[in-house]
Amino acid sequence: AQTVTQSQPEMSVQEAETVTLSCTYDTSENNYYLFWYKQPPSRQMILVIRQEAYKQQNATENRFSVNFQKAAKSFSLKISDSQLGDTAMYFCAFMKHVSISNFGNEKLTFGTGTRLTIIP
């Protein structure tokens, strides 16, 4: 079974600063996907960024980037030039690589979340 650990229950930073959220995971799989999801207050969960484990290059989406260290099983999220709209719960999540044997019916395993507050 896979486990995902987020060791920072809460964080806060000043607007325009850079913040890094940490995530570690445990798996015996070699191929898998990692995700960061954002859940704004009273709003729906949305995908921030996704990383395929077989790709060495770290994923980037505008102000969001990851530091993926496969050997260390670490997957941190960096938010640059933080904005008030970045205030949210952030969840790290793991999904096994899609397999023919499972017909692609994979599940997401989530961490416990980090509540990020951007201070004006």
Next chain:
Amino acid sequence: DVKVTQSSRYLVKRTGEKVFLECVQDMDHENMFWYRQDPGLGLRLIYFSYDVKMKEKGDIPEGYSVSREKKERFSLILESASTNQTSMYLCASRQPPAGGWFFGPGTRLTVL
């Protein structure tokens, strides 16, 4: 615009009541999921369904059942609600093998 909707945003029930939480998706997705979200515990998978009338237990199925009679609708059933089932319930859907995940807005259930 793709959508996953849940029948209620807030729900208050009494201990022992039978509770139905409904989830509907309009994307013709084969896979649907029910998660429970609690502070400090993150999201935990209750049940999922990979086809109509098909279901599988997740990590915490005790006290819950599900129904999927139509492809677009996935219901979570609390046969006899208890106070420890007070939580936020999130529905999600996905089209295998490579589709992304889409989440509903959540139902905050309080059992008194």
